[in-house]
Amino acid sequence: MIDLLRIKYREFHFIKMNASLFLLFGFGIGRQIFKRTTEKVYAIWNTTAGGDSTPSTAGDGTVTYWDSEPPEAALDGSVSTEYTNHGICNSGSVNSIECGLNTGFYLTLAVKRFTLEFFRLATNREAISRDPGMITIEGSNYNESELTFGKSWTLIYIGATGLTNDPQRSTFGMPQPASMPLRPFTSYRLLVTSKRSESNAVSYSELQMVGVIEYV
């Protein structure tokens, strides 16, 4: 009897959770969660919205992301894996509010085009101080080879990540709507412009993008 009650309790919360997602995202009218397949994800640092992309490499010094926490980890569907970039700092830096800012990633989607309507960002596993606070998201329909140039990008979101109130570790924050008018793009670029507090990096486990997918 107790086990049956436990199952019913879990079912209630499962239905409640999905009802919330339905209200937030309006599933069922053509919107889907983007799922990365074979897309190459380019790590970048020292980059601002509208500016040229500067490549970031794996390592533990300045200009690097952790080798075991690459940008692909922010698009693998799991909140147990994360992307950590030091930006102007390194793994041994004194904690600073600047470390990891103006870092991020971009990718060209394998699908034909994607219109971003909402997104959610998920926290990293352990370091609350590394949580992104403000970000920019840009879209582009230029060829992949031209995406290092700032002129190829169109700003479609500038604002909060939805993590102002800590949702706990490895957990999605509040959904954030993309700016109007909504437009389809083949590529997306995310940059972190502020974070919660002093630390030696910026780190987040997942970017979940919800919108309308046009297939090839």
Ligand SMILES: [Ca+2]
């Ligand atoms: Ca992940």
